[in-house]
Amino acid sequence: MPRLRQPPTLLQRLFLLVAFALLPAALLLVGAVAALRAQHAEAARDQARRIADNAAARLERVIEGTRQTLLVLSESDAVRDAVRDGDPGVCAARLHGLGQRLPERIRVGVLDRGGRILCDTIGSPPGGGFGGAPGLHPLDAVLSSDSLAVAGFGPEPAETGAARTAGGAPLALHLALAVRRAPEEPPPGVVAAALGLPWIAAQLRPIGLPPGAELFLLDREGDVVLRLRAHPASSDDHAPPRAGTETAETLAALLAFRPAVTPADGTAPPPTAGGSTSGAVADTRLPYHSPRAALLRDAPGPDGTPRIYALAPEIAPAQGALHLVVSLDAAAALAPAAEVGRRWAVLLALGLVASFAAAGIGAQRFVLAPIRALQQxxxxxxxxxxxARATPVLVAPPPEFARLAAALDRVAEAAEQRDRAAAALAEKEARLSLALEAGGLGAWEMDPRSGSVVRSPRHDALFGYPRPQTRWSYRRMLRHVLPEDRPRVEAAFRRAFAEAAPIRVECRIRTAGKGEARWLEASGAPHRGPDGRVKFLGVVADTTERRRTEERLRLVAGELNHRVKNTLAAVQSIAAQTLRWPAGDLPAAEAARAAFQSRLLALARSHELLTREGWTGADLAELATHALAPHAGARGGSGDAVPTRVTIAGPPVRLAPRCIVPLAMALHELATNAARHGALSRPEGRVTVRWSVRAAPAEGAAAGGVAGPAPGAEVLTLRWEESGGPPLAGPPTRRGFGTRLLERGLAMELRGTVRLDFARDGLRCEVEAPLAAAGAPPGEEPKAAVRPAPCAPRRAAVGAAAAASG
Structure with a gap:
């Protein structure tokens, strides 16, 4: 399936690298723009807060000035008399003069306890109403208080009876103060003032609204009664937003958030008349403020643009009847920051384009061009x-590409050598396959952990399968092994796996299909692979024919041994018939015949020992036991056997076949001589045969023209010692067959030395020979080395052999 998405190219990666390099600068730019935007936003909030504070301060001064005016009027005698006597004459003149000095939209009047006009600044007839402001009828709240009462908004007095709607008469802010003649007397009336909204708007206009800003004046219920804009038309001063619009809802939520009274203990404020501090109002993210601090809120305007709303501090003289809110255009406030951000974005884009262009040109010149040369x-x-070499094709390369080219050249040289080695290895594998095929061998490779086996086709054919099998394992191989051979095979493989040692095992198997029993020989050795895991590599061969040949050879060897024995018996018979002496010298003839027969018997015993061992050699102790058996069982005076006359002791030594017959004949001659003339001729006589193995000295001695053993080589020393026999007079005057056999024949066969000592207390014979010469044929290693632990001295007493010699 083709790949739908290719990995980025090197040029694309370089562009990404440039982009990543410029990323910190871009992040710093974004952070700076964000900080600048936050700074402008905070400045806009501070501006909204300052405007709201200034508007609240101005409105507070207006209310305070009105309170002072009403207080002066309430303390004048004309007003008190008019209220007391119900005569508006002096009061009317006084208020008319005051009205000439007041602005056009301000009305002041004196009312009795019923709320009827006694006199006012516009000359209204007595007994009428004063604008119908809420809270003025009845006047209980005003008459019961000594402070200024802010009744709220209502129609201007000149428009009495007009409807209080958005399209009706202009509204006015109504204020009232009780008239008191004496502290203990109830007030007979009140002094009231109506401040028209146009005049209030004129008082608030000098605060200086920025472009796009608006100022809202709200009544006690939170309804907008006045809306000022930065550059309004003449009719915009009295265009409050309709109820239910987003602006009205935002102003209501902002107004409902601030409590009317600040708790003295600083705890959470109680719910206000306009709403609660919980619910939707509590989610405005506005902290709790004192009534003397402006509150801020970010909300969308009627057209969806973000705006900043600031609720002015609490106007103390208004007693909660007036609220001021300033709204600024957040987009206009953040316009300088947005312009700076746009300029920096353009500079960043130009920097990115320039960086990418420089990166592309540099990559083509310094990166892609050397890479194309290396690709070629x-x-x-x-x-x-x-x-071909990579170094010469680069023109003024950077140091990194120069080192890369040198490394690639070395890789090419190694690849060339590897190809040659692979070709040579393929040739060797072909020769190995031919050799395995010619030898009929099957190759196998086994994993000791899993037991799985990888093998050649010949391997499966040896197990009787006409076609190679899909799977093969160690357990499957064991199922083919005959039950009587299976424990030995498992033990051999377990030992090889545990010790990581070579393995060689031969067993019988039952082939697949025909179920024929055949002999197989498996050999292998551990091999550690590149991954560090040890596997076993080996071959398996069919040894059935070899086994059959060995069996036939054993039969032939047995037949040959039988024929040799028959031949020796014939030689013995011929010697008995041939060695006939005259009738007058019969003892000499019998002695010669006995000696000849005993020698033939010694030769036959050594031949029998070799035959039993398969002509591979024999143990020295066993050879000495067989040679001395006829003489070890001599009878004592009571007729009992004395098994201690011959002592044989020494470490285990394996002798080569060619040394068996000479050494057996030598021991026979020594034993025969001891029986006739030495220690064994007396009941108390003893013979001791001992041998040892030692290292040859630095300089080997020569004897008989034969060079001594090499320095450090192992030397066999065999000693024959007789004791308890008749005293000897010295060396014999005539050397017979036995002496010549010991001094010449044995020394030559063993490539050593033979020393005879005819001491008075008994004969001593010492034989020294290199163990390599006595233990193996010339040019070969010895069959078995001397075992480290010497065996205990054995005392030979072989009655059966003695009986056979008779």
Whole structure:
């Protein structure tokens, strides 16, 4: 399936690297723009807060000035008399003069306890109403208080009876103060003032609204009664937003958030008349403020643009009847920051374009061009042209590419050598396959952990399968092994696996299909692979024919041994018939015949020992026991056997076949001589045969023309000692067959030395020979080395052999 998404190219990666390099600068730019935007936003909030504070301060001064005016009027005698006597004459003149000095939209009047006009600044007839402001009828709240009462908004007095609607008469802010003649007397009336909204708007206009800003004046219920804009038309001063619009809802939520009274203990404020501090109002993210601090809120305007709303501090003289809110255009406030951000974005884009262009040109010149040159050299290597080199094709390369080219050249040289080695290995594998096929061997490779086996086709054929099998394992191989051979095979493999040692085992198997029993020999050795895991590599061969040949050879050897024995018996018979002496010298003839027969018997015993061992050699102790058996069982005076006359002791030594017959004949001659003339001729006589193995000295001695053993080589020393026999007079005057056999024949066969000592207390014979010569044929290693632990001295007493010699 083709790949739908290719990995990025090197040029694309370089562009990404440039982008990542410029990323910190971009992040710093974004952070700076964000900080600048936050700074402008905070400045806009501070501006909204300052405007709200200034508007609240101005409105507070207006209310305070009105309170002072009403207080002066309430304390004047004309007003008190008019209220007391119900005569508006003096009061009317006084208020008319005051009205000439007041602005056009301000009305002041004196009312009795019923709320009827006694006199006012516009000359209204007595007994009428004063604008119908809420809270003025009845006047209980005003008459019961000594402070200024802010009744709220109502129609201006000149428009009495007009409807209080958005399209009706202009509204006015109504204020009232009780008239008191004496502290203990109830007030007979009140002094009231109506401040028209146009005049209030004129008082608030000098605060200086920025472009896009608005100022809202709200009544006690939170309804907007006045809306000022930065550059309004003449009719915009009295265009409050309709109820239910987003602006009205935002102003209501902002107004409902601030409590009317600040708790003295600083705890959470109680719910206000306009709403609660919980619910939707509590989610405005506005902290709790004192009534003397402006509150801020970010909300969308009617057209969806973000705006900043600031609720002015609590106007103390208004007693909660007036609220001021300033709204600024957040987009206009953040316009300088947005313009700076746009400029910096353009600079960043130009920097990115310039950086990418420089990166592209630099990459083509300094990166892609050397890479293309290296690719062209690699194509030559792919075609087997290893003579091409990467270093010469680069023109003024950077140091990194120069080192890379040198490394690639070394890789090419190694690849060329590897190809040659692979070709040579393939040739060796072909020769190995031919050798395995010619030898009828099957190759196998086994994993000790899993037991799985990888093998050649010949391997499966040896197990009787006409076609190679899909799977093969160690357990499957064991199922073919005959039950009587299976424990031995399992033990051999377990030992090889545990010790990581070579293995060689031969067993019988039952082939597949025909179920024929055949002999197989498996040999292998551990091999550690590149991954560090040990596997066993080996071959398996069919040894059935070899086994059959060995069996036939054993039969032939047995037949040959039988025929040799028959031949020796014939020689013995011929010697008995041939060695006939005259009738007058019969003892000499019998002695010669006995000696000849005993020698033939010694020769036959040594031949029998070799035959039993398969002509591979024999143990020295066993050879000495067989040679001395006829003489070890001599009878004592009571007729009992004395098994201690011959002592044989020494470490285990394996002798070569060619040394068995000479050494057996030598021991026979020594024993025969001891029986006739030495220690064994007396009941108390004893013979001791001992041998030892030692290292040859630095300089080997020569004897008989034969060079001594090499320095450090092992030397066999065999000693024959007689004791308890008749005293000897010295060396014999005539050397017979036995002496010549010991001094010449034995020394030559063993490539050593033989020393005879005819001491008075008994004969001593010492034989020294290199163990390599006595233990193995010339040019071969000995069959078995001397075992480290010497065996206990054995005392030979072989009655059966003695009986056979008779």
């Amino acid at each position: 050299t690699a194509r030559h290597w792919a075609r087997g042209e290893y003579g």
